[in-house]
Amino acid sequence: MATPDNTEIINSALDHIVAGYVFPQRAAEADRALRARLAAGEYDALSGAALCEAVTEHLQEACPDKHLRLLWQDEPQPLTAPADDGAGRAAFLALMRAENHGIHRTEQLDGNIGYLDVRCITDAGAGAHAIGAAMELVARTRALLLDLRKCRGGAPTGAAMWCSYFLPDDEVHLNDLYERSTDSTRQYWTLPYLPAPRYLDRPVYVLTSATTFSGGEDVAYTLQAHGRAEVVGETTRGGAHPTARHPVTEHITVTVPTAMSVNSVTGTNWEGVGVQPDRAVPAEKALGTAHEEARERWGQR
Template sequence: MDPATARSIVAHVGRLVAEHYVFAEVGADLARLLAGRAADGRYDRADEAPALAALVTEDLQSANGDRHLRLLYSADDVPADTDEAQLARFARDAIANGSGIARVERLPGNVALLCVRPLLYPPQIAGDAMVAALRLVADADTLIIDLRECRGGAPDMVMLVCTYLLGDEPVHVEDFVTRDGDVRQYWTLPYVPGPRFGPDKPLYVLTGPATFSGGESLSYALQQLGRATIVGERTGGGAHPREGFRVHPNLEATIPVARGVSHLSGDNWEGTGVRPDVPAPAADSREVALQLALSSRPPAAP
């Protein structure tokens, strides 16, 4: 890649960030930052696309640490419709990863464990698998959801999972707010097939540093609603849904276009992560949650 091509790509990224980034002033500042560093020759030494992606991502994230704001390299051609391509990638990835259902297990004391990794895939891809898993755990006395390695996912899948963990009446879970102030509300569903775990039985969610984006959305929502006890370590801190833009045959700019907001707190977990209610090393959190579940059980009748 010659310096002129690299500068042209960086300029394109700058225009996109200025136009689309969720915080307009930050987007404008970042566009100026990229232009200044391009003028200083910072990107001229990036003779390959991966090197340019690394440099630009470092600069994009220098303003506020937004880990969803990136220039991504792909060995395959980046399609013009990156959202459709992402859905296709999700579908292929889901096949290789059991639709995100890594484990369903019944632990001592009628405690169910549901482990979700690496993603909460969109319902149109993995909804049947998630429904099957949630039906399997519906009759447990306590449920532990392991999100320690859940690094993202779809808001609609978060709503599907929440629906099985709450009551019959739809519940307002979270909002997505754009840079222009437009709000999209997310609610639980009025109907799902099969029995629900429901709103009353003990629920624990395991988190760690690898829990990110959609995994954090589920954790944060259940915590804000007072529905779950979060056990483990603070999560990664990514609350901004993003869109992808092709800027080169092998480079995609991913730009956050909204921010997730709890209507209860008026806040989110961007940059701070979801703070656990019961801090514990992530590696030990399953055992900690199990002991909490067993110790909270009512004594057996004489």
């Protein structure tokens, strides 16, 4: 089988974007901009990862969306996309199980301050017991530091479950998710049942960095919007749109945002602007800053 040339690669990627991107008008604008660059020969000398980087940069210039990307994988991937999302979901759940459902560390810090280092937002169904076990371990602390500085994404259902632990019941409307392909909106509310006690009437600090992304931003943004947490650290990366992945070649995948999150409090989301911290400090100082304040204000002496 002949290797696709750059014209075929970019045409295929743009076809997926036009067909699936959550904002059709913006997709059309990006399509025109990239085809003009292609016709001008801007990609003729590029290949592999360099091509993907250039196309991604130009896509995001035409349509500012951090999830809109052309990705290079060194290892060849299957060219045939699954008939449904079952295979992708199975792969995601297998990864979550291998990574302890994103829960990297649980600790009781000085002053009886709880600490959770969460690096991915797992699926609510598969990860409920792991999230519950972590929350059980910090249930009797006087304040909690939720560290999302290395959290780069995950599942909306898991974000809703994490947020549910910090809100009082199942009557809090968190956000809505609009899906272009079905022209439908799914509402996310706090959950009525959780495997561990809710963490109420005590302060929560969410730690962020410039690499906190997607599902991690969802948790930070939602808790901040509901006045339930203080965000300490850096402005996050700014990706609010769930995506679909489409193979273009054995080494290239295009990611296409197919849905849009709308927060019930703000009426918008963090796309392109990130979650703005209440206390802006360098990411490497966020833990120390939040712990010192929590220990002085709320900790056991």
